[in-house]
Amino acid sequence: MLNDVADASGEPMGGWLLLIYRIPSEPTRLRAAVWRRLKGLGAVYLQNSAAALPAGAAAENALRKLCREIIEMGGTAVLMSCGVLVSEAAVLAAFHAARDDEYEEIIDKCQDFLGQLDKEYKAEHFTYAELEENEEDLVKLRNWLAKVTDRDVFGAPKRAATLEAVATCEHALEEYAARVYAEEAEGD
Template identity: 60%
Template structure:
């Protein structure tokens, strides 16, 4: 796969002050899933969505008083390194979600052990799981080169769903018993 990936490269310069401009560009590139090839040179696998986003960011950099060039590139050598770096970035994001899933499961266990079966707690946990799924959807959308961490994340989210379903059953049973 590394030989067939075409990359979009955004090479940019931004005035050093105010530093919030540089941080804003970094955040936008991170949200897109870009990896840095060098300082101020970010790469994304080519697709229409990435191109639109990078063209818009290039225009924004110009409005900040900076300069930017958007390039299409095929790696002559080192392409596998770019793919590895890109997939490692996705795997790191997947691992963060798995870690949060562990926290979620620990919270469900704690609430279950304390028999804290309230609709308020159920709603809070449901919102937390919805956020985790939304985060997963964003990472999955950026995962255009097939990072290996996706499957473990799917399993972790499934475990969270099962745990929440069990907690909901306990909340409903407590409600029924209490009436």
């Protein structure tokens, strides 16, 4: 079953990494820290304190490091390499859903970005300072997209729409920049 699964590049997957852990209930920040780290890696929870990632050297290194940190917190952690015998489609669906949620957040931020540019046009704010601020926002969007696409080893359905949304932002900013340069040239 697992050998039939391919990542977004079409390469066959080499199994799964499963982290099963237990953390002391107090302080709660420890649980939150582990949850954030796993989310940042792109892991999905199969149940409480059991998270899965597609196998790979980078994922294994990151999970090994996290295991050491959990143990240093006074918890327990077991990292296993495994295959899914039953319900692999459900695990893949969880990965797609997790990435699609992240892509949807980026699409929402792209709408916010375009709305901000629209406000600049309506207020006739065509300054280098406004352009620089919007360029910084676009860089943040691009960086966020890069992190999510790195985690998206299976090519989630909303990936294409998100790439298109960021491209739309890039084009809109280019048009805004042209207007800023034209306005600044007229002011000279």
